Amino acid sequence: MLQTSNYSLVLSLQFLLLSYDLFVNSFSELIRMAPVIQLVLFIIQDIAVLFNIIIIFLMFFNTFIFQAGLVNLLFHKFKGTIILTAVYFALSISLHVWVMNLRWKNANNFVWTGGLQTLFVLQRLAAVLYCYSYKRTAVRLGDPRFYQDSLWLRKEFMQVRR
Template sequence: MLQTSNYSLVLSLQFLLLSYDLFVNSFSELLQKTPVIQLVLFIIQDIAVLFNIIIIFLMFFNTFVFQAGLVNLLFHKFKGTIILTAVYFALSISLHVWVMNLRWKNSNSFIWTDGLQMLFVFQRLAAVLYCYFYKRTAVRLGDPHFYQDSLWLRKEFMQVRR
């Protein structure tokens, strides 16, 4: 079971990683003249999203619901967050690769293609949704009914068996 002190530490780490993601999304375009720094920020951002994915799955594995074998129940409750996180991660990596390919050799000129602009908009929209749903999931996983046997869980288990 996730202890209160551990949960607050994990939640703080998740929010720190989300804050870094927000920071890079907000200010990375200001560093287009220095592609090396921008590349390092992008790599750290992608690693932060990957760490958030790992942390959320570790939180899933730690629940009583998962340990009772109701993995489908967890997946059903948090399907939107899981899918959105994967889409956001893919969009972020795609955007970072495209930006670095266009700007690495010629960082003094402003290069902004139509496709890059479209990917940029979709990635930023996905970032807003990712932050909202990820934060909501992280807070919802702090609910004690995920970590102990309860009437709610028994009802869900009986529905799965039918």
């Protein structure tokens, strides 16, 4: 079972990683003149999203629902966040690769193709949705119902058996 002190630490780590993601999304365009620094920020941002994915799955594995064998129920409850996180991760990597390919040799030029603008807008829109759904999921996983046997869980189990 996830203890309160452990949950607070995990939640703080998740929020720290989300804050870094928000910081890079907000200010990475301001340092386009230094492509090496921008590349390092992008790599750390992608690793932070990957760590958030790993942390959320570890929290899933720690629940009583998962340990009782109701994996499908758990993933059904949080499938929106799982899918959105995967889409956001793919969009972020795509945007980072495209931006670095266009700007690496000549950082002084302000290059914005139509496709890059579209990808930029989609990635930023996905970032907002990702932050909201991820925070919501992280907080919802603190619910004690997920970590102990309860009447709610037994009802869900009976519905799955039918």
